[in-house]
Amino acid sequence: xxxxxxxxxxxxxESILELKTVEECRNFFExxxxxxxxxxxxxxxxxxxxxxxxxxxxxxxxxxxxSSATISRVNRCLRYGAGGYQAVLPRMGAxxxxxxxxxx
Numbered sequence: 001x002x003x004x005x006x007x008x009x010x011x012x013x014e015s016i017l018e019l020k021t022v023e024e025c026r027n028f029f030e031x032x033x034x035x036x037x038x039x040x041x042x043x044x045x046x047x048x049x050x051x052x053x054x055x056x057x058x059x060x061x062x063x064x065x066x067s068s069a070t071i072s073r074v075n076r077c078l079r080y081g082a083g084g085y086q087a088v089l090p091r092m093g094a095x096x097x098x099x100x101x102x103x104x
Contacts, residue, residue, distance in 0.1 A: 047074045048085045049096050063103070 019025045029038060043066050050060045057071050066074075078085050 044070065044074050045088075047071050048078060048089060049092070051075055051078055052085075052089050
């Protein structure tokens with residue numbers, strides 16, 4: 001994504017960094033985004049986690065309901081994106097393991 005030369009875009013990211021709890025973050029995003037936008041972002045993160053775990057597209061599709069286009073897009077971002085997933089995924093290990101254990 002192209003960097004915003006006005007700095008207005010940074011205001012969003014700086015506001016996110018001001019949030020202190022999961023509840024504050026959830027409330028902020030519920031106010032900011034539509035339900036569909038939130039579900040799409042949640043699904044993309046889940047897809048990224050599964051791709052990072054080495055799952056194949058069909059297994060990810062079965063577990064998440066994501067389209068092959070979404071899975072492909074996330075995979076492209078993991079490989080050639082801005083590094084956002086790479087910054088977050090290693091930090092989410094314990095949380096991801098809890099989510100996966102609830103699925104079993």
